[in-house]
Amino acid sequence: MEKKERFEQLLRKENKRINLISRRSFNSTLPFLWSLSELILQSLEPFTSLVDIGSGAGFPGLAIKILAPEKRVVLVEPRKKKVDFLRRARSSLGLEGLEIVEGDFLLFHKKYCQARIDYLVSMGVKKKEGFIREDCGNIVRGYCFVTGEDEVGRLLNHRKVKKYNTEVRKVPGRDLLYLLIIRKPWEKS
Numbered sequence: 001m002e003k004k005e006r007f008e009q010l011l012r013k014e015n016k017r018i019n020l021i022s023r024r025s026f027n028s029t030l031p032f033l034w035s036l037s038e039l040i041l042q043s044l045e046p047f048t049s050l051v052d053i054g055s056g057a058g059f060p061g062l063a064i065k066i067l068a069p070e071k072r073v074v075l076v077e078p079r080k081k082k083v084d085f086l087r088r089a090r091s092s093l094g095l096e097g098l099e100i101v102e103g104d105f106l107l108f109h110k111k112y113c114q115a116r117i118d119y120l121v122s123m124g125v126k127k128k129e130g131f132i133r134e135d136c137g138n139i140v141r142g143y144c145f146v147t148g149e150d151e152v153g154r155l156l157n158h159r160k161v162k163k164y165n166t167e168v169r170k171v172p173g174r175d176l177l178y179l180l181i182i183r184k185p186w187e188k189s
């Protein structure tokens with residue numbers, strides 16, 4: 001069985017006892033989360049590494065590691081039950097090299113201050129402007145956020161974001177959901 005199917009099987013099983021994905025809409029949400037992860041992967045190519053802030057059930061970070069195992073992927077998640085799930089998924093799927101930080105964005109920022117990660121990606125997490133920091137150069141090429149219209153507007157007006165190249169893409173199949181890609185100046189778009 002492919003890793004993608006094995007991950008879905010594990011999610012389905014563990015979702016019965018841990019709240020990872022809404023149980024009522026599980027069957028329709030899952031294909032959407034996969035297609036969104038693929039869209040992010042394609043939109044950021046070429047790149048070698050990313051960090052996913054607030055990975056939850058593993059989307060988009062763990063899904064991207066399955067789709068593109070050669071990428072360096074770091075997952076950041078503060079909730080212990082979700083982190084334990086992500087660790088079980090890593091070991092049962094043999095996703096060697098997948099890095100998991102148990103903690104929030106600030107812990108990642110501190111731990112990876114000397115690292116060079118191409119993109120920071122985040123979806124379903126509030127107050128994303130806090131992730132755009134310049135006091136530590138660890139995010140080299142830019143940011144990719146999945147978010148609604150209001151937050152896209154707010155981020156585009158943010159003083160730090162104004163210095164960068166931005167691209168807004170509509171997420172297919174979802175009204176009012178967008179991919180906001182913020183590229184640092186030296187990045188070719």
Ligand SMILES: C[S@@+](CC[C@H](N)C(=O)[O-])C[C@H]1O[C@@H](n2cnc3c(N)ncnc32)[C@H](O)[C@@H]1O
Pocket residue numbers: 053054055056057058059060076077078079082103104105106122123124125126
């Ligand atoms: C709504 S869930 C989204 C999960 C997943 N990204 C998705 O879209 O399916 C948000 C997740 O972000 C985590 N989170 C919230 N604030 C965070 C922060 N400051 N740093 C890292 N993770 C955070 C929560 O624990 C939660 O699992």
